[in-house]
Amino acid sequence: MQACTNNNAPLINKQSPGETSAEIKKLITTGKRVEAINNDSLQIVAKRLYQLQKQTGDNTALVYAELFEANYYWQAANHKEAMQQSMKCLADAEKYNIRPVEIQIQGTIANLHKETNNYPMAFKAADMGLNMSIADKDTAHIIAYLGLKAMFTRAVSLNNHQPGADKSIDLNLAALKIAESSPKYERLRIRFYDNICQYYKDQRDFEKAYYYGNKGVELATKYNQQRSLTYAYSWLGQANYFQGHTAKGIELLNKALQIATDLKEPYRVMEIHGHIYDCYITTKDYKDALTHYTRMHSMRDSLKVLDNVKQISELQLKYETVQKDKQITSLNAKAKFQTLERNAFIVVFILLVAIAVLLYVKERKRKDLLVSEKQLLNEELKNAELELLYFTDNLKQKNEIIEEFKVEIEHLQLQHIAASDMENLENLVKAHIMTDENWDSFKKLFAKVHTGFFTTVKQKFPNLTTTDARILSLIKLQLSNYEMANMLGITIAGIKKSKQHLRKKMELNKDENIESIIASI
Secondary structure (H helix, E strand, C coil): CHHHCCCCCCCCCCCCHHHHHHHHHHHHHHHHHHCCCCHHHHHHHHHHHHHHHHHHCCHHHHHHHHHHHHHHHHHCCCHHHHHHHHHHHHHHHHHCCCHHHHHHHHHHHHHHHHHCCCHHHHHHHHHHHHHHHHHCCCHHHHHHHHHHHHHHHHHHHHHCCCCCCCCHHHHHHHHHHHHCCCHHHHHHHHHHHHHHHHHHHHCCCHHHHHHHHHHHHHHHHHCCCHHHHHHHHHHHHHHHHHCCCHHHHHHHHHHHHHHHHHCCCHHHHHHHHHHHHHHHHHCCCHHHHHHHHHHHHHHHHHHCHHHHHHHHHHHHHHHHHHHHHHHHHHHHHHHHHHHHHHCHHHHHHHHHHHHHHHHHHHHHHHHHHHHHHHHHHHHHHHHHHHHHHHHHHHHHHHHHHHHHHHHHHHHHHCCCCCHHHHHHHHHHHHCCCCCHHHHHHHHHHHHHHCCCHHHHHHHHCCCCCHHHHHHHHHHHCCCCHHHHHHHHCCCHHHHHHHHHHHHHHHCCCCCCCHHHHHHCC
8 A cells, every 4th residue: 555655644634534534444453464564664654653643643544653653673682672662652642542562562572571581561551451351351352461470471481490380371371262262363372372382392292282283373374464474484493303304394494484584573583593593503504503593693793782772881081080070079178278278267157157047957957857747648648548448449449350360250150161172261350359469468467557447456356357457447438338348358248247247246236336446446
């Protein structure tokens, strides 16, 4: 299409608003399609969307342009620029409520953290994307984020040199089952065929590796997913090589290398050189192994040039700052000595005056400090109240998401998902119900806002248990029975029954209201 081939398209054209809107939608569809096909095309789509956004003020065009540009930089191994663009994209997606991009950009952020081996942050971003997908009942992104977490799980296992099979296979197979449940998710199956092929290749189960790898090649070819082909060919190439079919193995790896080169993805090219090196080293072909090892490390060093330049610049700036500070200190010391030498009497007088001023200032500061401390305490109390409110709302939202996810699980059960796969998904549900750990965090925040509450309750009602105190704290926050039930992971009927037991333990009269009693503490 013309918009994807002309870098110098005018900012102003004769299109009607309807035609411009149609072009924006078409560009977004094109961008999603070419993300794994041609990185240059992705940048061209982003540039045209920026032009249309300036012309029309369309925020959707802006946010998708930022998304595509972030992915362009990521695939070009410009990780610093990719992360800056991702942060801008995320902020604008939240600002303009472009929910699909808000979900998708978390995947790019997660992958960027993975590239720098910051797996805690990678998992955090992936979990955020997964939780948003569950909240929106976005099955396609649920599948994608399960796959992303599987990839990170495998990488952590390999980095830590953990013996035996890693847990990524369970996540991959569970996600693949969901993707195979409907034809509309056929394209999403590609990454799982590739990941499962890699797993069985490493386990030396070559028959299964060939089965899943060939299915990955078939679908990646059908949907023209060139980047996915680089993975499928890499794993199939290594499987063939390790099984003794060395010529075929190198042929497939060279295919992967050529595709990655055509896609202009230097980081992927570097990885494939590493895969070829792994093959040659197993057969003690040291000459060819050294060739690819050298290329891999040469590319790795070149990809770090910007970071090195940045670090050197920072060091130089720090050095120049220190030197300048030394010069200023030297000049100040010299000037001070000359002043003292010429004006000894005046200095003594000034010192006496200074002492008097200091005493006055010290007293004034003491009084100001008392006022400041009072203000600080009030500010800390306000912050604690806001933090408690946020913590409580966050727990409510998480448990509402869990309720929705339970419905999704029941739907999947009707599709005959395997018990082991369902267990993995159900573990996601259990992860956010108010556990003892959550209660400890909640209790600390609550005690900041309502000082002495638990001590007073214990003194007035010594028969109450920790569980009783937990319910009383939620009553103190004036939460409804429904909200308390959600936070504690029990039914509304369970809450009502707990309140009845509390009335008996607290020995309240019929005309005494438990809510009023707790509000007064």
